[in-house]
Amino acid sequence: MAGNWKMYKTPRETAAFFDSFNHLAENITNCDIVIFPPAISLTTAVAVTHATHIQIGGQNLYPGKDGAFTGETSGEMFRSAGATWVLVGHSERRHVVAHETDAEVLKKTQAALTYGLTPIVCMGEKQEEHKNGKADEVLIKQFAGGVAGLTEEQFSQIVLAYEPVWAIGTGLVATPEIAENAHKLIRAEAEKRFGQEAAQAVRILYGGSVKPDNVEGLMHESDLDGVLVGGASLDPDSFIKIVMAA
Numbered sequence: 001m002a003g004n005w006k007m008y009k010t011p012r013e014t015a016a017f018f019d020s021f022n023h024l025a026e027n028i029t030n031c032d033i034v035i036f037p038p039a040i041s042l043t044t045a046v047a048v049t050h051a052t053h054i055q056i057g058g059q060n061l062y063p064g065k066d067g068a069f070t071g072e073t074s075g076e077m078f079r080s081a082g083a084t085w086v087l088v089g090h091s092e093r094r095h096v097v098a099h100e101t102d103a104e105v106l107k108k109t110q111a112a113l114t115y116g117l118t119p120i121v122c123m124g125e126k127q128e129e130h131k132n133g134k135a136d137e138v139l140i141k142q143f144a145g146g147v148a149g150l151t152e153e154q155f156s157q158i159v160l161a162y163e164p165v166w167a168i169g170t171g172l173v174a175t176p177e178i179a180e181n182a183h184k185l186i187r188a189e190a191e192k193r194f195g196q197e198a199a200q201a202v203r204i205l206y207g208g209s210v211k212p213d214n215v216e217g218l219m220h221e222s223d224l225d226g227v228l229v230g231g232a233s234l235d236p237d238s239f240i241k242i243v244m245a246a
């Protein structure tokens with residue numbers, strides 16, 4: 001159960017969130033709970049959650065250890081700051097802020113694993129692709145150009161997320177049926193490339209306008225292993241209701 005805070009919450013606001021959320025989450029141990037704060041608030045998040053089972057991740061990384069890359073943060077830097085997860089290939093990075101390609105998504109996924117971070121690799125179709133019945137084609141292409149380039153060992157260490165772009169931040173959540181079909185397709189691609197065991201084992205999250213009142217229907221689907229939540233993860237009371245659906 002993952003919360004992507006995007007470009008929200010200063011260090012002070014981050015501390016205030018966990019002041020409340022840590023207590024709400026203290027008895028929930030049957031799932032991973034991961035929060036992805038903005039980089040500037042990451043060390044605060046790590047510090048205030050160190051005595052809990054809540055895990056912290058970066059929202060993006062630059063492949064490579066260090067170097068002359070102004071404004072970027074490496075996997076090693078995230079790891080040494082206490083992060084254990086990282087988002088890779090979020091649609092806002094693919095389509096809005098950085099025009100990331102599938103090849104870059106693969107490189108970042110490999111870099112995450114090199115530095116001991118668990119990547120959540122996101123994929124999903126845009127609105128016009130959804131309307132034109134091209135969702136499957138897009139997912140197959142993103143899988144083939146991205147995570148299909150991993151070794152079997154690397155693939156066993158990642159988490160995938162189906163995030164239809166038309167559902168992100170729009171309030172237009174995918175129906176459980178749409179999500180389940182996409183997850184089945186991604187699992188089938190995983191099976192073709194990595195075999196049945198690996199495909200069954202990989203966790204696939206759904207993301208896109210998940211809220212406390214729609215999460216249960218989604219979580220009932222057999223191929224849906226968790227959710228990646230943006231807006232509704234910013235408020236402790238709302239996010240804990242979502243986490244409880246696990």
Ligand code: PEP
Nearest residue numbers: 168169207208209230231
């Ligand atoms: C996201 O940022 O990955 C996301 C799913 O956002 P939201 O829940 O706000 O649609």
